Amino acid sequence: MNLKDKYNELLTNTGFAANEIHHNWLDLEKAYSKKSRHYHNLTHLQDMISEYETYFDQLQFPNEVLYSIFYHDYIYISSKKDNELKSAEYAIKILPKETNLNSKLVFDMICATQLHQHNEVEDINWLIDFDLKILARDWDDYKIYFEQIRKEYRIYPDFLYKPGRAKALQHFLENEFIFQTDEFRKLYEKKARANIEKEIKLLS
Template sequence: PAAFAALCAEFGATGPAVRSLYDDVVRRYGEDGRFYHTLVHVADVLATLDRLTPDALPVQALPAIPLCLAAWLHDVVYDPRAADNEARSAAYAVEALGALGAGAALTEEVARLILCTQTHVAADAAAQLLLDADLAVLGGETAVYDAYARAIRREYAHVPDAAYRLGRAQVLRRFLARPRIFQTDGMWRERETAARANLARELAALTPPAPA
């Protein structure tokens, strides 16, 4: 809670309302049925942002507050059966941060960054940082990636196996078809090759071999 409180204090929010928001965020990330989209993922995104930002942007240009708030709140609404999780998370951020006294410029920027996680397409440096941090697991070590893939499958336990294999394979192919999975140069150099190997390995496991 100290890190979240310190972040909110940056835009002037203090007191019990901040703790109430933190408690609600923790409750949401701890909902039944979440196995990957948890506070562990949030912590990983924040840690990756912390590591990336000094090299990616001049310090004076770094929109650190909205970036970190977006990292905290980008999956605060998560229902694997729904198609509007990002929009609902963005709306949650606008309402919750506004209630703490955050200005419109800040809440709108946080919402914009969260919405970028729906398509994982970014036109500006701040969004590129968030998206690369969000996708860092794709370029993780084999065991880390495989644990992630298993956790995603558990979140979609309601989907029959054949349908899951088909849908997941489509997602993997879309990422593999991109010229770059990671948009910042640092993450591209560090994780692009591993990410493509991980995605291709999972895709091969999901796709039955062609008949001889």
């Protein structure tokens, strides 16, 4: 099922009217297809949904997780620090009055993708791990990822960007774990740490 069909099915099942679904999809597609988005785009959503489908049976709130995937980077401006909050606010604002989605949970899920810290709600941990799976790709794919991120921050010269990026990456290494679920830690923790350490060396 392609991205649009998955989106249509989700919104149909959660109380949106057909005309709203069409309008909202066009808005979403436009937001994630902006020229400034080299990584935080529709491909990123597709990758996350692939993980979502793999681990669907582990989720208690699959509709909330999927809706959060679609909207977690709806607003993305590299010079701003409140993208997740703004995205969460927007995602809640467009919910129909009669919806079976837990709006507070959606809000918390999207906001949690900013700091990527362990949460007592296990579905939030799954969402965070789907978002960070890119860190454990093979090096060639990981290199494409960090080059795409650099393009999104191209307004910053190297002397500003490199220390900032290194600091953000170092923060991941200083945490006890990068990934929040036992499954992802077992499969991907070691690879993600190796990739991050290698990128930090390139930045210095």
